Amino acid sequence: MVDNCPMCSIMYVHCDSRIRLVARKIRKVKAKSTGGEYPQPKFDEYNDIDLMDVDKEVLSKQVQHGLRHYNMKYKSKDAKSWFLQYLKKEGVDADKIKHVKQLEDWRVSMTYGSLAKMLLDGCPKVEEYTTGINTRLAELLRMQGKEKVEEVVDPKKVVPVLTIQERMKENLNNFLGKHVEEEIDKFFQNKFKSKFKLLTTLQVNEITGKAAGMIPDLYSQEIADLTELLNPPKEQDDMFVQLTEGYPYKKSELKKILAFYTMLAEDAEHHANAQKATRKIRVKKAPSLDKIVAKLKYKAKDDTYKIVSIDPKKIIGAQELWVFNTKTRKLGKYVAGNGFSTGELSVKGASIVGFDENKSIQKTVRKPDVTLKEFQKAGKVALRKFLEDIKATDIKLTGRINKETILLKVN
Numbered sequence: 001m002v003d004n005c006p007m008c009s010i011m012y013v014h015c016d017s018r019i020r021l022v023a024r025k026i027r028k029v030k031a032k033s034t035g036g037e038y039p040q041p042k043f044d045e046y047n048d049i050d051l052m053d054v055d056k057e058v059l060s061k062q063v064q065h066g067l068r069h070y071n072m073k074y075k076s077k078d079a080k081s082w083f084l085q086y087l088k089k090e091g092v093d094a095d096k097i098k099h100v101k102q103l104e105d106w107r108v109s110m111t112y113g114s115l116a117k118m119l120l121d122g123c124p125k126v127e128e129y130t131t132g133i134n135t136r137l138a139e140l141l142r143m144q145g146k147e148k149v150e151e152v153v154d155p156k157k158v159v160p161v162l163t164i165q166e167r168m169k170e171n172l173n174n175f176l177g178k179h180v181e182e183e184i185d186k187f188f189q190n191k192f193k194s195k196f197k198l199l200t201t202l203q204v205n206e207i208t209g210k211a212a213g214m215i216p217d218l219y220s221q222e223i224a225d226l227t228e229l230l231n232p233p234k235e236q237d238d239m240f241v242q243l244t245e246g247y248p249y250k251k252s253e254l255k256k257i258l259a260f261y262t263m264l265a266e267d268a269e270h271h272a273n274a275q276k277a278t279r280k281i282r283v284k285k286a287p288s289l290d291k292i293v294a295k296l297k298y299k300a301k302d303d304t305y306k307i308v309s310i311d312p313k314k315i316i317g318a319q320e321l322w323v324f325n326t327k328t329r330k331l332g333k334y335v336a337g338n339g340f341s342t343g344e345l346s347v348k349g350a351s352i353v354g355f356d357e358n359k360s361i362q363k364t365v366r367k368p369d370v371t372l373k374e375f376q377k378a379g380k381v382a383l384r385k386f387l388e389d390i391k392a393t394d395i396k397l398t399g400r401i402n403k404e405t406i407l408l409k410v411n
Helices: 058-075 076-089 094-101 110-120 127-141 166-187 198-204 220-230 238-246 249-276 367-376
Strands: 003-006 009-017 019-024 321-326 330-335 344-346 351-353 361-364 405-410
Touching: 003 019, 058 110, 076 094, 076 110, 076 127, 094 127, 110 127, 166 198, 166 249, 198 249, 220 238, 220 249, 330 367
Parallel strands: none
Antiparallel strands: 003 009, 009 019, 321 330, 321 405, 330 361, 344 351
């Protein structure tokens, strides 16, 4: 689900175990020549105040204004620099700082970099702020940066392995931070003008349909807020008043902002649907020949008649299969057919399948020693009438193969 971030109301955070997908809340205001509506925050009044006595509601507003100030006036490289300064001041392990330092600037994010700056400047270290910094540090340590570095792992701690879903969300977070957040900044800086198309960016970066399907929800709150502002209710409550304060724009500007965020959501949804429509249907992998004949029970050899079985895998795709039961002295021939489009024999469990029940017959042999020797010498032409020449009753084959059956030959 999407909730307000405990650190500020200008961010919306998608929380799911260790992964956060961040979409920036568009509540930037027009900066004035005097420094803007939100000046650089100062925390001098907290120098001599115990942490337990801090008015968190007042502090929260100061932090929110500070985040907006830094977000408007500084860049990602500044945010990363403040974040690194904070880590060094807090005595974080040098290898961890080195890992964060080699990451791309945008990965730290303006929010956490700005928060680190305020903590450096005297902002009280209340739990939600320090926890936010530590959580972001943990996320950064799992990321691979521009250079390959040795992973910083505490041998006493087991690093959790990300699931496929978590990895996908982390990759999407990185994609948004690198390609979308900057375009949102430019949109406001260029007085609500932009040629950016999310659909093209999604296609170029080969974002999966499932990942793209998550994006509309990240901007749904912005779209809902802007829609409400453009269609104000008759009775305006405190929430609506706060909403108007958060979006101090003209109606024409609000329409442009709504159109921009609607484009982001619609492009993402279109890409997700297109990927779903063109997704290749997963074809079930054909089982191996060894697996097909694994349950077939047959006699490998017979020392009395000095005959051996062929490799049962040769049955797959054959037109004929000759078998001999050493116990009943029956010689039989399976002929492919029985309406099978392939016209080939195969094996299913302990049975032969794909044979013509009318043409597949067996006969009892009176002198198997003599008959089997003649069989082994016979060529294809002679085998065509081999069974016919045996003076015995025709018995239909059932397909069952047992431990007394020798697999003589296939054609």
